[in-house]
Amino acid sequence: MKLRLLFLFLPLWLCTQAQEFETWFCDSTLRVDYIFGGNAQAPVILEHGQSKHPGWHGRRAHLAEVPFDGSGQINVIDEASGDTIYRHPFSSLFQEWLSTDEAAIENRAFENTYLIPLPRQASKIDVALYDNHRDVIARLVHRYDPANPNVRVGGRGVSTPHVVISEAEDSTSPIHVAIVAEGYTQAQMPAFYTKAREVVDALASHEPFASNLHRFTFVAVGAESEQSGASDPNSGQWRSTALGSHFNTFYSDRYLTVPEVFRLHDLLEGIPYEHIIIVANTEKYGGGGIYNSYTMVSANDPNFRPVVVHEFGHSFGGLADEYFYDGDVMEDSYPLDVEPWEPNITTRVDFAAKWEDIIDQPGVGLFEGGGYTAKGVYRPADNCRMRTNTAPAFCPVCQRAILHVILSHY
Secondary structure, X not given: OHHHHHHHOHHHHHHHHHHHHHHHEEEEEEEEEEEEEEOOOOEEEEEEEEEEEEOOOOOOOOOOOOOOOOOEEEEEEEOOOOOEEEEEEEOOHHHHHHOOHHHHOOOEEEEEEEEEEEEOOOEEEEEEEEOOOOOEEEEEEEEEOOOOOOOEEOOOOOOOOEEEEEOOOOOOOOEEEEEEEEOOOHHHHHHHHHHXXXXXXXXXXXXXXXXXXXXXXXXXXXXXXXXXXXXXXXXXXXXXXXXXXXXXXXXXXXXXXXXXXXXXXXXXXXOXXXXXXXXXXXXXXXXXXXXXOEEEEEOOOOOHHHHHHHHHHHHOOOOOOOOEEOOOOOOOOOOOOOOOOOOOOEOOOOHHHOOHHHOOOOOOOOEXXXXXXXXXXXXXXXXXXXXXXXXXXXXXXXXXHHHHHHHOOO
């Protein structure tokens, strides 16, 4: 009830926020494509291209604030005033790869696409990647110039077929989520649209999404594949699909990801979106979630519903995995002398910044084991959607973190 009352009083505040947005930005989107590449010793960021698109479908409030830091950030800086006018946190598959043995001896390149509101004036775009000690390991500063004729103008073609599954009640600042088909042929598309509705139902069965569903618009995007399924290298199966997804990412059999990120965003041109959930037409258990990039999940696995909610907890809520492996201390993932940026795990270096303020509430505590390591990293609950598929709900700390992201749009 309190959430609904807050919603009723939002429009007056939004007038101020809208004025701030309109001062700096057009009601349009600047898509920036990057290559993150190199190796563990010499990571680099390269700009691949810029394009302008009609409409801005992200947040219009708290423009220079971030709910959580992420493992990378984009800062948009007005060139004339020097003011930071927009910040966007993210994580990337490339940074995960940097921690692998392969990254010590090989060079690789990863596609990354980020959406920012279109600046009215010339601006600097500062992109930085951090390591697990929060030190900058790669940085690129480049420009957006409204007078540059080589910035591609997009959104003029025929958009991928799509259906609105659920529409936000609040038309001033809805949170747009695109649910994208992967590995569905034209004949299988009705099954995809049914599964897309199941995605919304699964999220609606968990707080705080349940109480805030009126803030979300979900669109099912029927990206057609030549063949059904997802590629499975360990089985020697390679499919011709819309996004080229495959299991065995970083040689982890169940890690299902999309390497063709530029292609993913090309398919979404002309469709309002900010967050992405990819539904792969496969029975094999697997998936992944990358903060402010995408969620991906196997559509036909029996654990589909809890897995899609869990992975969206990563990509939307910035939540860490709360499971761990007995006996392991994986300091490469979460060094014990640094507080993780994720809101639902702590090394107790700065516990006051986490859930110390609600430690006495029902369902909240300090349980050792989380972030893949058994010792030195702590989680807020004995069990949670971010730990197991059998947990009935997000714990109170994870719920609060997700709500923080939702309200950052207002």
